[in-house]
Amino acid sequence: MARRETPEINAGSMADIAFLLLIFFLVTTTMDVDSGISKKLSEKPPKDYVPPVIKERNIFEVNINRNNELLVEGETMKVVELKEAAMKFIDNGGGDGKIVDGVSTGACDYCKGDKNTASSDHPNKAIISVQSDRGTEYGMYIKVQNELLRAYTELRNRLALDKYNTSYDVLEKAYKKDRKNEELKAKVEFIKTSYPQIISDAEPSSAN
Amino acid sequence: MSKFGKKKKPMPAVNTASLPDIVFMLLFFFMVTTVMRETNLKIQNPTLPNATEVKKLEHKSLVSTIYVGKAKEEKFGKGDKIQLNDKIATADDITAFIYNERSQRSEAEHPYMTTSIKADIKSSFGTISDIKLKLRDVNALKLSLSSRKAEEIKQ
Numbered sequence: 522m523a524r525r526e527t528p529e530i531n532a533g534s535m536a537d538i539a540f541l542l543l544i545f546f547l548v549t550t551t552m553d554v555d556s557g558i559s560k561k562l563s564e565k566p567p568k569d570y571v572p573p574v575i576k577e578r579n580i581f582e583v584n585i586n587r588n589n590e591l592l593v594e595g596e597t598m599k600v601v602e603l604k605e606a607a608m609k610f611i612d613n614g615g616g617d618g619k620i621v622d623g624v625s626t627g628a629c630d631y632c633k634g635d636k637n638t639a640s641s642d643h644p645n646k647a648i649i650s651v652q653s654d655r656g657t658e659y660g661m662y663i664k665v666q667n668e669l670l671r672a673y674t675e676l677r678n679r680l681a682l683d684k685y686n687t688s689y690d691v692l693e694k695a696y697k698k699d700r701k702n703e704e705l706k707a708k709v710e711f712i713k714t715s716y717p718q719i720i721s722d723a724e725p726s727s728a729n
Numbered sequence: 730m731s732k733f734g735k736k737k738k739p740m741p742a743v744n745t746a747s748l749p750d751i752v753f754m755l756l757f758f759f760m761v762t763t764v765m766r767e768t769n770l771k772i773q774n775p776t777l778p779n780a781t782e783v784k785k786l787e788h789k790s791l792v793s794t795i796y797v798g799k800a801k802e803e804k805f806g807k808g809d810k811i812q813l814n815d816k817i818a819t820a821d822d823i824t825a826f827i828y829n830e831r832s833q834r835s836e837a838e839h840p841y842m843t844t845s846i847k848a849d850i851k852s853s854f855g856t857i858s859d860i861k862l863k864l865r866d867v868n869a870l871k872l873s874l875s876s877r878k879a880e881e882i883k884q
Contacts, residue, residue: 532749539752546759555792555845556783557875562865585854655855659797662854663778663876670782725858 558666563721579641581610581649585665587656600664607649607672609634611716616642631680631715644676644716652723669720676716681708771805772798772812775849779879786873791841793830794875795823797848797856809849809856820856823863843871 566572583603584592591598593606614632617625629643641647649669653662674689681689689712696705775798786792796812810817813826831839844864848857857874864872 536745536749536752539749539756543752543756543759546756546763550759550763555786555789555794555873555875556878557786557845557873558780558782559784559843560872560874562861562870562872564868564870565865653854653858655853655858657854658850659848659852659854659857660778660850662857663780663850663874666874667780667782667876674782722858722861724862725855 558663558670560666575648576642578615578639579646579648581607581641581647583649583651583665583669585651585653585657585661587654589658589661591665600668603665603668604672604675607669608676610641610649611644611647611672612676613637613640613647614643615640616646618643618645631683633679645714645719647719649720650723651720653725655725657725666720670718673716673718677712680715681712684708684712769815770796770801770812771815771817772796772800772810773849774798775847776851777847778850778874778876780876781879781881783876783878784873786843786845788841788843791834791838792843792845792873793827794845794847795826795860797846797852797860799849799852809852811856811860820859820863823860824867827864827867827869841871842869843873844869845873845875847875 582594586592591600591603593603598606611634612632613634613636614629615634615636615638617628619626626643626645632644634640651662651665651669677689681687681692685692685708689709692705692709692712696702696709699705775796797809798812799808800806800810800817805817811820811823812818813822818826827844831842834842846857846860861872864870
């Protein structure tokens with residue numbers, strides 16, 4: 522049989538096919554990055570562990586009941602007010618800081634709080650204790666955590682602005698990009714230790 | 730005016746020969762970036778809470794996800810359910826789940842492993858607390874409570 526010339530394939534519909542595929546992938550693509558409130562759990566205490574005695578005034582007690590109502594230091598409060606209250610507590614600076622490696626950190630010289638002797642001594646001693654009920658809605662719990670974190674962020678930003686003329690967010694971002702930069706690292710570490718996030722989650726009370 | 734009085738020339742056809750190339754380029758981009766969901770959700774797709782102070786999870790390969798929400802099928806019963814991998818499980822299974830996740834990664838990466846909890850806002854805190862206690866038992870201390878980034882929280 523005589524060889525016939527192979528006919529050229531019509532490529533006109535290729536674009537259509539490609540479009541079809543493109544639309545499929547466009548629709549199925551999810552570009553969500555997983556983000557969330559990060560928490561560090563405390564290590565499991567040994568059986569014979571005796572918790573250290575902490576002064577009542579260094580604990581900021583937040584209770585959430587199963588009706589999602591907030592009780593802060595014995596008083597009912599709305600979530601909107603929580604940030605202010607927490608900031609006031611953390612930034613109080615009414616006494617000396619804790620002892621790190623045998624050296625006392627002394628009074629808080631960057632705090633701008635009331636120096637009330639009935640509130641926290643120093644940001645590194647101020648503990649926020651969140652006690653929720655088993656029946657508390659998870660959304661409410663996150664809201665409270667978020668407000669508390671916002672209080673810390675605002676304080677950190679303020680301190681960073683005073684000290685280095687940039688906000689803490691900017692500092693941290695710059696450090697993440699350039700991890701070898703010792704100067705940035707020192708700055709970030711300083712702000713972090715000045716206002717450490719000490720939020721403890723007490724075991725929930727059981728709902729009946 | 731003479732400028733507008735000119736006779737119109739017929740519009741030249743736009744050359745579409747390079748259109749497939751452009752489309753293919755886009756196609757490859759989306760093909761490469763697409764991540765198909767690996768796990769089938771046995772629970773209803775959780776409505777994540779909104780928060781302003783969120784951090785991105787950086788190493789995706791080191792994240793193990795726990796879903797919490799209501800089951801899709803009625804046979805699992807009502808109330809909050811925990812989903813590990815493809816199965817509805819109880820809080821007691823978390824120990825095994827974490828050990829399994831660890832065995833898939835090298836020893837050096839274990840301290841950087843993060844557990845991400847994707848829970849529905851309507852679920853109760855008790856379930857989350859159970860999970861936390863189990864995670865603490867197996868020393869998986871890095872935790873991320875998955876939430877969507879919001880600029881401002883509506884109260």
